Amino acid sequence: MRSIAASAHTEFAPSRRIDAGLFAGEDDFLRATRELRARGFEIVDAHTPHPVHGFDDAAGIRRSRLPAATLAAGVAGFALGTWLQVWTSARDWPVDVGGKPWNSMPAFLPVTFEITVLFAGLVTVGVLLCRSKLRPGKRAWLPDASVTDDRYALLVASPSGSHRAEEMAALWRGLGAERWFTAEDRP
Amino acid sequence: MSHAAAAATHATDALPPVIDGGKTLTDVTRDVFSPLERKASPAWKAGFAAALCALLLGVTAIGYQIATGIGTWGLNRTVGWAFDITNFVFWVGIGHAGTLISAVLLLFRQKWRTSINRSAEAMTIFAVMCAGIFPLIHMGRPWLAHWVFPYPNDRGTLWVNFRSPLLWDVFAIGTYFTISATFWYVGLIPDLATARDRAKEGLRKRILSLLSLGWDGSARTWSRYEVACTILAAIATPLVVSVHSVVSSDFATAVIPGWHATLFPPYFVLGAVFSGFAMVLTLLIVARKVMRLEAYITPRHIGAMCKVVVFTGSIVALAYLTELFTAWYSGNHYEKFVFLNRAFGPMAWAFWIMVTCNVVAPQLLWFRKVRSSVGAVFALSLVINVGMWFERFVIIVTSISRDFLPSSWSGYAPTLVEWATLVGSFGLFFTMFLLFCRYVPMIAASEVKTVLSDRKGEVRP
Numbered sequence: 168m169r170s171i172a173a174s175a176h177t178e179f180a181p182s183r184r185i186d187a188g189l190f191a192g193e194d195d196f197l198r199a200t201r202e203l204r205a206r207g208f209e210i211v212d213a214h215t216p217h218p219v220h221g222f223d224d225a226a227g228i229r230r231s232r233l234p235a236a237t238l239a240a241g242v243a244g245f246a247l248g249t250w251l252q253v254w255t256s257a258r259d260w261p262v263d264v265g266g267k268p269w270n271s272m273p274a275f276l277p278v279t280f281e282i283t284v285l286f287a288g289l290v291t292v293g294v295l296l297c298r299s300k301l302r303p304g305k306r307a308w309l310p311d312a313s314v315t316d317d318r319y320a321l322l323v324a325s326p327s328g329s330h331r332a333e334e335m336a337a338l339w340r341g342l343g344a345e346r347w348f349t350a351e352d353r354p
Numbered sequence: 355m356s357h358a359a360a361a362a363t364h365a366t367d368a369l370p371p372v373i374d375g376g377k378t379l380t381d382v383t384r385d386v387f388s389p390l391e392r393k394a395s396p397a398w399k400a401g402f403a404a405a406l407c408a409l410l411l412g413v414t415a416i417g418y419q420i421a422t423g424i425g426t427w428g429l430n431r432t433v434g435w436a437f438d439i440t441n442f443v444f445w446v447g448i449g450h451a452g453t454l455i456s457a458v459l460l461l462f463r464q465k466w467r468t469s470i471n472r473s474a475e476a477m478t479i480f481a482v483m484c485a486g487i488f489p490l491i492h493m494g495r496p497w498l499a500h501w502v503f504p505y506p507n508d509r510g511t512l513w514v515n516f517r518s519p520l521l522w523d524v525f526a527i528g529t530y531f532t533i534s535a536t537f538w539y540v541g542l543i544p545d546l547a548t549a550r551d552r553a554k555e556g557l558r559k560r561i562l563s564l565l566s567l568g569w570d571g572s573a574r575t576w577s578r579y580e581v582a583c584t585i586l587a588a589i590a591t592p593l594v595v596s597v598h599s600v601v602s603s604d605f606a607t608a609v610i611p612g613w614h615a616t617l618f619p620p621y622f623v624l625g626a627v628f629s630g631f632a633m634v635l636t637l638l639i640v641a642r643k644v645m646r647l648e649a650y651i652t653p654r655h656i657g658a659m660c661k662v663v664v665f666t667g668s669i670v671a672l673a674y675l676t677e678l679f680t681a682w683y684s685g686n687h688y689e690k691f692v693f694l695n696r697a698f699g700p701m702a703w704a705f706w707i708m709v710t711c712n713v714v715a716p717q718l719l720w721f722r723k724v725r726s727s728v729g730a731v732f733a734l735s736l737v738i739n740v741g742m743w744f745e746r747f748v749i750i751v752t753s754i755s756r757d758f759l760p761s762s763w764s765g766y767a768p769t770l771v772e773w774a775t776l777v778g779s780f781g782l783f784f785t786m787f788l789l790f791c792r793y794v795p796m797i798a799a800s801e802v803k804t805v806l807s808d809r810k811g812e813v814r815p
């Protein structure tokens with residue numbers, strides 16, 4: 168099974184052929200995913216205009232481990248926020264403000280909380296963009312321009328690359344695909 | 355979807371469809387994106403011209419005030435805060451509805467939020483921008499505003515006072531703006547990709563390509579993306595509660611009566627949701643007509659928002675009663691005086707406007723007939739925003755104009771510069787919002803498509 172991190176579109180082994188089928192209906196798309204996976208095809212990826220609930224199960228995609236990054240960043244933010252305030256207010260240059268204690272931990276909580284949330288949020292988005300390889304200037308590869316509109320594209324690789332074009336065509340037709348093609352061109 | 359699942363969905367979720375008109379995915383794309391590809395309507399141009407004039411008025415007033423000094427305002431030694439901080443809290447409060455719709459309703463899986471969350475979240479960002487102006491200009495020396503940040507400096511190093519709510523505000527508002535803008539932008543990426551794929555070659559397509567970060571609708575990315583959005587929603591929720599709690603602490607942690615109450619955080623947070631939803635209603639009732647999005651922002655959406663308004667408005671009314679009760683029950687004659695002064699003193703007119711607009715008027719929303727009348731709801735939303743502005747004005751000005759020492763008591767009257775600055779903040783807000791309507795997909799199309807697909811098992815009435 169391909170790792171989630173690998174880009175589906177730029178790192179194909181030259182000998183492996185990727186077949187793509189375009190579906191107008193979400194139900195047909197999901198059914199095709201389950202069918203093809205049951206027949207031993209590898210579900211390389213899909214391109215859809217919206218997240219299709221049920222696709223992850225049908226394709227055997229593991230749930231993202233993004234929350235772990237969020238937690239780590241949040242803990243780091245909490246530590247930084249606490250350290251910043253304790254060091255500046257109780258160690259480096261404590262200033263007597265209304266007789267409040269140098270280490271006013273309860274009063275330090277709002278700023279600590281904000282920094283925790285800031286780190287957690289920004290790192291979550293950063294990891295999302297990195298793992299998904301989204302960046303300004305990246306050219307999107309779409310199997311068809313309609314996948315950001317109203318069509319669902321399924322990309323599969325056959326188990327041994329041995330299915331001939333006619334076999335694939337019959338398969339796609341049977342599964343209800345509108346169009347099908349071999350995805351060989353890369354930008 | 356299997357029959358059993360579809361039947362279960364239908365049985366447990368027999369609500370009217372989220373979007374009217376039996377829309378397909380193609381319809382959604384067309385309805386959301388074609389307004390961006392048309393020329394601006396005369397209504398948009400007129401609104402934009404008016405907003406821009408108001409903005410220019412505000413910029414002039416602020417320029418004059420910064421060059422000349424805070425003496426151009428009506429503040430005096432007793433009343434040190436008035437319009438400036440009232441406007442700040444007003445705008446921050448308005449921002450909170452956007453985050454509530456985006457984040458909290460996501461966590462509660464309220465599918466109806468998808469038609470309104472993009473514009474509500476945009477409203478949040480613009481409201482926080484307007485809010486941020488006021489702490490900046492109310493400083494005697496705004497060019498030293500960077501002193502609020504803790505950085506090593508040549509003044510000692512003199513660090514900031516982390517024990518002060520005024521400093522907490524810096525971190526709270528800064529974080530709130532950053533996270534809101536991030537959440538909004540991340541939600542926008544798939545729709546920017548759709549706009550990119552519809553655009554003809556040229557500058558517009560290149561800008562959209564840049565901003566959509568190469569989004570290709572990959573299902574693996576969508577999977578990660580949904581997790582990220584849920585995480586952002588989960589952290590934005592306590593964030594929004596904390597931000598307005600921190601802002602309310604500006605008036606909760608002082609010594610003077612009226613600014614010495616533990617009630618303020620929940621009172622202000624729910625008041626913020628109240629005023630924010632009123633502003634969302636004001637904006638979207640107009641926008642849905644002008645942008646022909648009545649099938650997406652339906653009477654059901656308006657009704658749901660009205661229910662939030664009547665609920666939070668009732669809590670605000672309860673907070674007023676609580677203040678009355680604690681003023682009496684405390685036995686503290688300074689606390690009693692604050693309440694009596696607000697209701698019967700020289701600024702009683704402001705207090706009674708507040709009560710009429712925030713307590714009395716929203717009660718009309720208990721009636722279905724009122725909730726279903728878009729015109730009535732629009733009028734009420736304006737009334738509520740006026741009332742909530744006055745609430746902050748009453749809390750701020752009446753408390754400080756008459757505190758412990760009668761010989762220090764003083765009145766307050768705003769100057770033209772302060773009025774112009776207030777008008778200017780509305781100008782900035784509406785300018786930004788109108789630009790948003792014109793250039794950015796107003797409805798989260800990919801989210802609406804997800805809801806349509808999830809609801810496919812239902813039989814439409």
